[in-house]
Amino acid sequence: MSGAGPATAVSALDEAALLGWMDAHVPGFRGPLRAEKFPGGQSNPTFRITSPSGGYVLRRKPPGQLLKSAHAVDREFRVISALAQTDVPVPRALALCADDTVLGTMFYVMQEVRGRVFWDPAMPDSNPAERAAVYDAMNAALAALHSVNVEAVGLQDFGRPGDYFARQVSRWSDQYRASETQRVPAMDQLIAWLGSNRPPDDGRVSLVHGDYRIDNMIFSADAPKLLAIIDWELSTLGHPFSDLAYQCMQWRLPHEGDFRGLAGVDRIALGLPTEEAYVAAYCARMGIDAIPTWTFCLAFSFFRLAAILQGVLKRALDGNGSNPERGLKMGKAVPLLAQMACDLVEAKG
Incomplete structure (x- = not known):
């Protein structure tokens, strides 16, 4: 992880309290320590911890009143602990x-992984x-994740059984309404369309990341x-196509302003795969022919991201966001995302 900045008042850590806790609970740790907040992490504030015994990363719940089931750092800790025994x-x-x-809220500590984070999916450098x-490599890792035997790694109870998309549309609709700050007609239209056009449950269940995109990955510095x-805050047992569609949404988002999409980018010249090629490579790795529900999966991805950003906006307005200024800017994308989804489903008839 890279790009740590100075801790801000809204999320600064009590370093003395953290030192005592890490002395008692982190094997091999030696103080003193210094905590620096990463500038990202809109949901769960994230810190780099430096000490004589090495580098660590701390993820904590934000302060203040939180939406039910959100900011589940304990679930993050559980899933990365389980995946340590896999190829993911x-x-x-x-x-x-x-x-x-x-520290005022629940948190966990993990080993720091030093490398590169590609904040721009076009990878300009x-x-x-x-x-x-x-x-x-991202495509292969996604297929590996969706191939994990959840019972073998002890995650068979990591999500509720049943129709994933039905549960997710209901959950994120509730989350969106709980954090709604103004009426967005396109979002109302999208929620209604998703409820009326949900495909039958095909029985596919896997471990899903929930926020699978290039800037949530660390690559080697020289390869x-x-x-x-x-x-891994949004990880659960769910439908594998949701992860794929969420990542492929970046192919459709603008490559301007606060968006880090690939729309309008000359992907062939840059050596980037098209959305069709990326989906085909995933299908080949998973041993399937195609994804017949692709339009629904994409529309759902736009909807869920819009609902997430609405929550970011609400936290920023309430004064307990990790990066309030950026949160206010991100929240303005909610109407655009909802309209892009509506345009997508209208174009597909």
């Missing part, structure tokens, strides 16, 4: 603190060969090797 690259989980009296290799997938 994750940081090494070290210790979880469920005692709110230590890379060459075509490296871009192609990075995207293929297109994926070292770690991070930010």
